[in-house]
Amino acid sequence: MIPAEPEPAAGAPPPVQPLAELLTPARVAWHLEVASKKRLLEAMAELLAADSGLPAKSIFQILTERERLGSTAIGEGVALPHGRLAELEQPLGACASLAAPVDFDAPDGRPVDLVFALLVPEAATQAHLDILARLARCFHDDTWREALRRAPDAAGLLERLRQAPVPGGR
Numbered sequence: 001m002i003p004a005e006p007e008p009a010a011g012a013p014p015p016v017q018p019l020a021e022l023l024t025p026a027r028v029a030w031h032l033e034v035a036s037k038k039r040l041l042e043a044m045a046e047l048l049a050a051d052s053g054l055p056a057k058s059i060f061q062i063l064t065e066r067e068r069l070g071s072t073a074i075g076e077g078v079a080l081p082h083g084r085l086a087e088l089e090q091p092l093g094a095c096a097s098l099a100a101p102v103d104f105d106a107p108d109g110r111p112v113d114l115v116f117a118l119l120v121p122e123a124a125t126q127a128h129l130d131i132l133a134r135l136a137r138c139f140h141d142d143t144w145r146e147a148l149r150r151a152p153d154a155a156g157l158l159e160r161l162r163q164a165p166v167p168g169g170r
């Protein structure tokens with residue numbers, strides 16, 4: 001379990017939302033089979049749409065438009081596609097491990113086998129940046145990242161995602 005984060009001081013920004021709160025079992029896929037970056041973005045859009053009531057086509061368009069600005073791969077086989085959506089009220093996440101790595105134009109040239117897609121409300125600029133920074137820190141944790149890769153199934157992947165490193169320690 002993720003320990004509760006302390007209450008922010010008066011006037012301080014709210015704490016970053018724990019990763020577990022961004023996910024539901026319907027938005028986690030294990031050994032997803034896709035053959036290209038485009039198909040991966042389509043699959044992630046469908047995962048984000050799964051229980052959110054949002055249209056997968058609109059989500060795919062948002063993820064694709066962001067990807068045109070530059071790859072959201074961060075290296076070490078990880079990509080963090082993301083975007084903002086006006087009709088969204090709370091941040092949403094979806095995560096997938098892939099059956100086989102896919103080229104994602106990563107800075108280290110390594111194909112991607114772990115993907116965490118993020119959608120945030122259009123007006124939530126700071127929350128968007130804070131969550132992306134938290135995701136990047138978590139996915140740069142070698143031990144946690146490898147634990148995700150070793151998950152035996154989608155439920156195991158979700159459980160490991162819920163054990164994301166907490167800022168300032170575990």
